Amino acid sequence: MGKKNDKQEFVAHITPRSEDFSQWYTDVILKTDLVDYAPVRGCMVIKPYGYALWERMQAELDKRFKATGHQNVAMPMLIPESLLLKEAEHVEGFAPEVAWVTQGGNEVLPERLAIRPTSETLFCTMYAKWVQSWRDLPMKYNQWCSVMRWEKTTLPFLRTSEFWWQEGHTIHATPEEAQEETLLMLDVYRDFAENVLALPVLTGRKTDKEKFAGARATYSMEAMMQDGKALQAGTTHNFGTNFSEAYGIQFLSKEGKLEYAHETSWGTSTRLIGAIVMTHGDERGLKLPPRVAPIQVVILPIAMHKEGVLERARALKAELEAAGLRVELDDRDTYSAGWKFNEWEMKGVPVRLELGPRDIENGVAMSMRRDTLEKKPLELDGIADTVKALLDDIHNTMFEQARAFRDAHIYTATTLEELEKGVQNGFVKAAWCGCRECEDKVKELYNASTRNMPFDQSDMPSDKCVVCGKPAEKLIYFAKAY
């Protein structure tokens, strides 16, 4: 099969970022075994390395959901058409991309069933059944599942017909509580993105044009990819009583009045894997954020055949694992050390430790950090603590590097020309009059959209809309987006 030789070259097969960013992305995710194309149009298979990453992301998010009082549930994957039709704006937004089940076994169904594109309609139907009194509120539920949206153009992780996500759905007695929840979960997402994935994000409110179908207000976090495009990395929605009225979610208040509940929902998905790749990756392949990397440390024994080397490498692995680290010992004798170096760099493992006879003699392991490629001997004595500190430093360095890149690619525009130039390379910060026509015009002219309106509106670059010149209402970001 000539496997050794074939594979020895494989890192070279990654298309350079500068040459074709999109091909670089596809090369990286396929060659590092994160994902593969499924035998169903527009769908993906998440491979073990990609799924292990997703599991770590799930664990970190789920911990935060539970710490903020949420519980997990499982809703069915199918939604009867009549249920989906109850909220007009919602169905208008989703119906064009729904996959329909029309036959069960040998029987043609009396009513079509949608594979969930999202589950507001199911949660609302159950909430209407479960809620009677103010005592039952709030209800704060979440589910982990996959959903289906029949997409025409797909790209693994970023846009596929089926994707994996979590969807939180909550109901509250008052508008204040619902708004608090909407902003709280946005902040949970921001914290997760920044402190776990090392992804700097801009949080703010979406325009009416860009908000979720059926929501009164949508908030998002937006990350910048290395090609300057925006990736919406998580959204939270305040529905007010829109869905409650459509689905009849009423409760008896403390004062004995029948009132509609206030609803929110919020979601993040396997898109975030795409965001990690496109934010941190380089010509060598992946750079995984240490806090979610399936393998945080790879140990490469050098001159494995020499007495004591493998034993010492195994002891090192055990020591690091006992300290809670995720460690791989690569003791394959079918590949050269150089080949292994390339492979683990490509796979983005944050720390490599080489351990050969001389290292052992000197009481050190030779470390290489994936983010800066810097090499340094580490004392074997107390190495678990050293590696933990190194992983934290890698996290911080990756975050700062991504933030510096982003900040260097945010442009302030006061004219359409500046806006046009800015969205070729990154985000544009501008003043906006608040009207839909200006959004449409920017989309049509430059294929860029409004991303969100930051909470801090103080840094307004002009008092006139960058598009139409009328009085400006909002500070807003424009960008091309995935």
Added chain:
Amino acid sequence: MGKKNDKQEFVAHITPRSEDFSQWYTDVILKTDLVDYAPVRGCMVIKPYGYALWERMQAELDKRFKATGHQNVAMPMLIPESLLLKEAEHVEGFAPEVAWVTQGGNEVLPERLAIRPTSETLFCTMYAKWVQSWRDLPMKYNQWCSVMRWEKTTLPFLRTSEFWWQEGHTIHATPEEAQEETLLMLDVYRDFAENVLALPVLTGRKTDKEKFAGARATYSMEAMMQDGKALQAGTTHNFGTNFSEAYGIQFLSKEGKLEYAHETSWGTSTRLIGAIVMTHGDERGLKLPPRVAPIQVVILPIAMHKEGVLERARALKAELEAAGLRVELDDRDTYSAGWKFNEWEMKGVPVRLELGPRDIENGVAMSMRRDTLEKKPLELDGIADTVKALLDDIHNTMFEQARAFRDAHIYTATTLEELEKGVQNGFVKAAWCGCRECEDKVKELYNASTRNMPFDQSDMPSDKCVVCGKPAEKLIYFAKAY
């Protein structure tokens, strides 16, 4: 709303087991908030309490899968009809109960897509793509997901159109390795059932009639419910090269020959929640096995308004949680202590701790164990260790009680009359000639089926088949089954 009074009676609303076992089961699972009926025919909604139980079960199983070298992946939920049709016996078994997607967005699909009833066809398609050489083997993957089988008669957890499960799929270079994997995973399931869920199970091989569609051999673990019926609680399958041949999973052996890989699959599902309820439950409701109970200890402060009571209860909770226990402090002032006692008993929490002013004075908490309803004061000093030991004792007691019940309801039969009588009350152990006609006859006459053939065949009660009287080949269990 009169909520307090309404609810005060709710334990009484559980139908007695002896009167109507099936109604008792439905009452228990609905009234303890494990599950609800979904607005889609034959589907269920798993509520927070039920899902928390499933999460604990998933964590325990997943840990065991990873410890035996398996990795998780995600396959798509849809299967093109042409893929499903490749293995003839498999499609014959599943096609009648498949839900079909025929439309995506506004477009009628050129080929129908099945919502996965199980994912052999997808795993095999991907394995065929991923495997080249013996070096790539084994591949041992698993996924957690829901699957869809269009059932006519449904019962939450036990049989629903959609259910949640895990499905392991592995490929190996040799028949020996595949068989070893098939039996290893059966033993992982048995260990989980017995040592985590306190469910005694009988493991053995299925007959050809009862095996999985497309498998060469199916093994199962069978649990006995309190009505004497069997519940198949987990299965493992050895496919040999059946699927490899149909899907073209070939590899180059060490000797340079192109060979077909040997495949296995294995699954357990949310059925196990039904098994827990039907094995351990009683007139008061659920009895949850301590190692998966979402709440292991509920603390009920008595005379909460008295100074220091709530503070002490909170400290107790913190102490138990720090020891790794799952604890609920019920400090609601809207319900009476008696009502709370009933509720937590119904919900099956293994240990209740009451804490009132006098208890605090005496340095104790009054404990009640759900399995035996025995009450006993526990010293507050060192209580975390005491409670841990108590939970282990509850696990063992529940297991022994279930095993004693099961063993008392296994009947040996050497005549059809004995078989008939036996399957009214439990399992029947009998000698069997090995032919399909005898299985069909027992099914037709008594609505009982063969469950499995134990590995230890030494205890054969006769040398003649219990049905036809011809020479017996196998020791086998018969039972009515869910």
